[in-house]
Amino acid sequence: MRFGFSMNAFRQYELREGIEALSEIGYDGIEILLDEPHLFPGTATDEDIEQVLTWLDEADLTISNCNAFMLSAIEPSTESKAAEYNRDTEDFHHPSFVEPAAHDRQARIEHTKNALETAAALGAHSISIPPGGPVAKGISRNVALEAFLEGLREVAKTAERVGVDVLVEPEPLLLIETSDDFLELMDRIDSPRVRCNFDAGHFYSVGEDPIELVETLGPYTPHYHLEDIPADRRHEHTQLGEGAMDIDGFLEAVEATGYDGFVTVELYPYGETAKEAADGAMQYLEAHGWV
Known part of the structure; x- marks a missing residue:
């Protein structure tokens, strides 16, 4: 089991700065953000990708995952911006796979296909994507699920062609929230390239025990996200050891499966103090004997 850190906390930094910082702190891996301001698949050139690969090689960092979430x-579009939601949503959720407007749904699909191509060029094994998205008022869950399945089947073709997994990441307040939601989705998707980005904090936030889910979702999971979550289980990514999750128990459960891939720490709300957050997480992992 190896540890990475997600660059979505480093959006106020140049990509090279983030790479160098994580290398200095001692991480083995890095989750590349496939979005502005780092490496957006819609505009990234072959030269951009080669430059990133050079930086990673110099820093001795491996890509743990590519974040296309x-x-x-x-x-x-204006149409989707005008839609109302039953719950608060974050700007980066949109456009989603389940937007009211078809052209917005297609924009997310095309972005995901481009992300798969970019991940393949980087030599990455996977990208993570949102589990549908927030569902607008007036749209039933069944209608939203069908829209998500339609988009997922389209991007799965690209995933199979380029040899990169597309990892659905269940998240509170979005279409696919729970482990049961995810397993239902798997029953309706026939592609070996569609799998799970297991975010421990997300499952904890929806009232599940991520430790118990390690065995259940293990066959679908090539990559994990880790953060702590407050005791009231609100979806707020918190520094390791500062919330209520049993971080060590979770890592013990993952280790017991023989998993030898990456656990990526994801602390995107810490944008103002990204380096300090990455260092603090590493200090926790070192103090608890994980690295």
């Missing part, structure tokens, strides 16, 4: 480079 967050999306700020594409503005949703």
Whole structure:
């Protein structure tokens, strides 16, 4: 089991700065943000990709995953912006796979296909994507699920062609929230390239025990996200050891499966103090004997 850190906390930094910082702190891996301001698949050139690969080689860092979940480079249409939601949503969720407007749904699909191509060029094994998205008022869950399945089947073709996994990441307040939601989705998707980005904090936030889910979702999981979550289980990514999750128990459960891939720490709300957050997480992992 190896540890990475997600660059979505480093959006106020140049990509090279983030790479160098994580190398100095001692991480083995890095989750590349496939969005502005780092490496947006819609504009990234072959030269850009080669430059990133050079930086990673110099820093001795391996790509743990490519984050195609967050999306700020594409503005949703006026129609989707005008939609109302039953719950608060973050700007980077839009445009989603389940937007009211078909052209916005297609924009997310095309971005995901481009992200898969970019990940393949980087030599990455996977990208993570949102589990549908927030569902607008007036749209039933069944209608939203069908829209998500339609988009997922389209991007799965690209995933199979380029040999990169597309990892659905269940998240509170979005279409696919729970482990049961995810397993239902798997029953309706026939592609070996569609799998799970297991975010421990997300499952904890929806009232599940991520430790118990390690065995259940293990066959679908080639990559994990880790953060702490407050005791009231609100979806707020918190520094390791500063919330209520049993971080060590979770890592013990993952280790017991023989998993030898990456656990990526994801602390995107710490944008003002990204280096300090990455260092603090590493200090926790070192103090608890994980690295």
